[in-house]
Amino acid sequence: MTTIYARELEIAQLAVQRAAILTKRVFREKAKGTVSKDDASPVTIGDFGAQALIISALRHNFPHDDIVAEEEASALREDAKLRGMIWGLVRETKLEDVAAEGLLGRGVRDEADLLDVLDRGKSAGGRVGRVWTIDPIDGTKGFLRGGQYAIALGLLEDGDVKVGVLGCPNLPVDDEAPLDVGIGENQTDEEGRGVIFSAVVGEGAWSRPLGTGALQEGKKIRMKDIADMANASFCESVEAGHSNQSEAAQIAQKLGITKPSVRMDSQAKYGSIARGAGDIYLRLPTSKTYQEKIWDHAAGDLIVREAGGQVTDTKGQRLDFGAGRTLASNSGVIAAPAGVHSQVLKAVQDVLGL
Numbered sequence: 001m002t003t004i005y006a007r008e009l010e011i012a013q014l015a016v017q018r019a020a021i022l023t024k025r026v027f028r029e030k031a032k033g034t035v036s037k038d039d040a041s042p043v044t045i046g047d048f049g050a051q052a053l054i055i056s057a058l059r060h061n062f063p064h065d066d067i068v069a070e071e072e073a074s075a076l077r078e079d080a081k082l083r084g085m086i087w088g089l090v091r092e093t094k095l096e097d098v099a100a101e102g103l104l105g106r107g108v109r110d111e112a113d114l115l116d117v118l119d120r121g122k123s124a125g126g127r128v129g130r131v132w133t134i135d136p137i138d139g140t141k142g143f144l145r146g147g148q149y150a151i152a153l154g155l156l157e158d159g160d161v162k163v164g165v166l167g168c169p170n171l172p173v174d175d176e177a178p179l180d181v182g183i184g185e186n187q188t189d190e191e192g193r194g195v196i197f198s199a200v201v202g203e204g205a206w207s208r209p210l211g212t213g214a215l216q217e218g219k220k221i222r223m224k225d226i227a228d229m230a231n232a233s234f235c236e237s238v239e240a241g242h243s244n245q246s247e248a249a250q251i252a253q254k255l256g257i258t259k260p261s262v263r264m265d266s267q268a269k270y271g272s273i274a275r276g277a278g279d280i281y282l283r284l285p286t287s288k289t290y291q292e293k294i295w296d297h298a299a300g301d302l303i304v305r306e307a308g309g310q311v312t313d314t315k316g317q318r319l320d321f322g323a324g325r326t327l328a329s330n331s332g333v334i335a336a337p338a339g340v341h342s343q344v345l346k347a348v349q350d351v352l353g354l
């Protein structure tokens, strides 16, 4: 059992579980209320609703902690209809277990509070103190197309990830299931799907079914050792704009990997390799200027490392979560079992000319 971060781990998992009730409802009801952000990426009522629910749980339990969250309220201040839809969903979403719901506090009070709660995620992050990172829906494009998505929550202390939680509603519960890329846009059959991955620094990583009430029992997960690269499987983004897929194919060939890549949205990739469903996750920069966001990696980084993996950027440096809201000092991500990471890194650097 966990020791010093037990309460953080419990609250984080319950908050993620409650947020997933909301995102699954939004997916089922097909009224996703998509709006575009400045960078042309989509955000849905699911993203806003999940973020509000998670922040309200953190505000209640850890009122002094900072929060770095992906979304903010400005689009809702100008759009009363969208705001009303989100408020309705947030108000109605509760865990089925009264005691578990009680642990998350009284929730969001009204529409004005909804905006305040969403904007509590604007911390600059950094190297000092406790900072939660929230990606309410990681892989929004995957969410929209019925691919994989993750609700991601991490706790940083002085710039290091101490607790990581990933709720993956569309992944198989079964840790032995093969890599799975989702359910499809018109599917509603969620039978056998929904998993929460979690990790605490120094204590390991777990998976458990993503439920709708109290937390279910967890199991320790470990990465698979790669005996033969020919049989290794690697995952990458579905979106070619998020990771360079042609360079990844060259790297795979150099390593002697024979299987084609598995393209999967979101941090479900980190969870999938952490439980041994896949082996390697490559994220290769597509531009010199894009900086990876800390909420896209904090939970996944810890879960993979606690399951026996190593996570670095393409330069071989650990991901630096203390640099602010972005991984400003890193470039790309290479996640692999510790025993082969240096071999994978070398192949990456050969192909990228580093």
Ligand SMILES: Nc1ncnc2c1ncn2[C@@H]1O[C@H](COP(=O)(O)O)[C@@H](OP(=O)(O)O)[C@H]1O
Pocket (backbone or CB within 6 Å): 041, 070, 135, 137, 138, 139, 140, 141, 142, 236, 237, 238, 239, 241, 242, 243, 264, 265, 266, 267, 286, 287, 290, 292, 293, 296
């Ligand atoms: N040019 C880019 N390079 C790398 N990542 C990018 C990117 N543009 C957007 N992203 C990030 O890629 C995330 C999805 O990752 P993946 O491709 O692994 O599914 C997005 O998270 P959101 O969906 O939360 O916005 C977004 O933050």
Ligand SMILES: [Mg+2]
Pocket (backbone or CB within 6 Å): 041, 042, 043, 070, 140
């Ligand atoms: Mg986004």
Ligand SMILES: [Mg+2]
Pocket (backbone or CB within 6 Å): 135, 137, 138, 139, 295, 296
């Ligand atoms: Mg994201």
Ligand SMILES: [Mg+2]
Pocket (backbone or CB within 6 Å): 047, 070, 135, 136, 137, 138, 139, 140
């Ligand atoms: Mg997101």
